[in-house]
Amino acid sequence: MSSRLRPLVALLPLLFIQGCADFHRGDPTADAGTPSGGDGGGAGDGGGDAPSFATDAHPLLLSGCQSCHRAGGAAGNTGFVLTGDADGDFQAASALTDTAAPAGSRLLRKASGAGHGGGAIYADGTPEYQTLLAWIAGGAQP
Numbered sequence: 001m002s003s004r005l006r007p008l009v010a011l012l013p014l015l016f017i018q019g020c021a022d023f024h025r026g027d028p029t030a031d032a033g034t035p036s037g038g039d040g041g042g043a044g045d046g047g048g049d050a051p052s053f054a055t056d057a058h059p060l061l062l063s064g065c066q067s068c069h070r071a072g073g074a075a076g077n078t079g080f081v082l083t084g085d086a087d088g089d090f091q092a093a094s095a096l097t098d099t100a101a102p103a104g105s106r107l108l109r110k111a112s113g114a115g116h117g118g119g120a121i122y123a124d125g126t127p128e129y130q131t132l133l134a135w136i137a138g139g140a141q142p
Contacts, residue, residue, distance in 0.1 A: 050138020053093065054086045057135040060128050061093060064111070064121040075118070080110075087142075094140050102136040 051057060066082040068075040075081075080096060082089050096107035112129060113120030122128040135141075 051135040053090045053142050058086050090142050097136045097140045105136050
């Protein structure tokens with residue numbers, strides 16, 4: 001084989017590696033409504049109450065995270081395991097929040113893909129990310 005082709009042949013397997021489906025969740029082009037008022041400003045920008053865990057954050061975590069972060073799931077051996085019970089899941093999620101610096105919360109960093117084996121679930125700027133941010137900024141209330 002020609003020495004000029006060797007580097008190209010070595011890269012060929014990379015073309016066939018498929019990414020995790022989680023890399024495609026939270027597409028910023030999705031036209032979903034947002035409980036934070038639609039402008040991405042989060043809590044405190046339109047009057048109204050801060051989002052609650054039970055009605056706003058929990059459903060997002062169940063739909064975006066629970067498939068892996070559950071007992072027996074791919075991430076079932078991590079410190080973040082969702083059971084579907086809002087009270088128990090609140091404890092797990094709130095342990096990953098920082099209400100003094102909401103955007104730096106581990107929950108948001110992982111959801112947006114930073115250091116997360118499943119990639120970005122809710123990319124920064126998506127309505128889902130903004131809802132989680134607003135929940136944390138509003139005090140991460142149950």
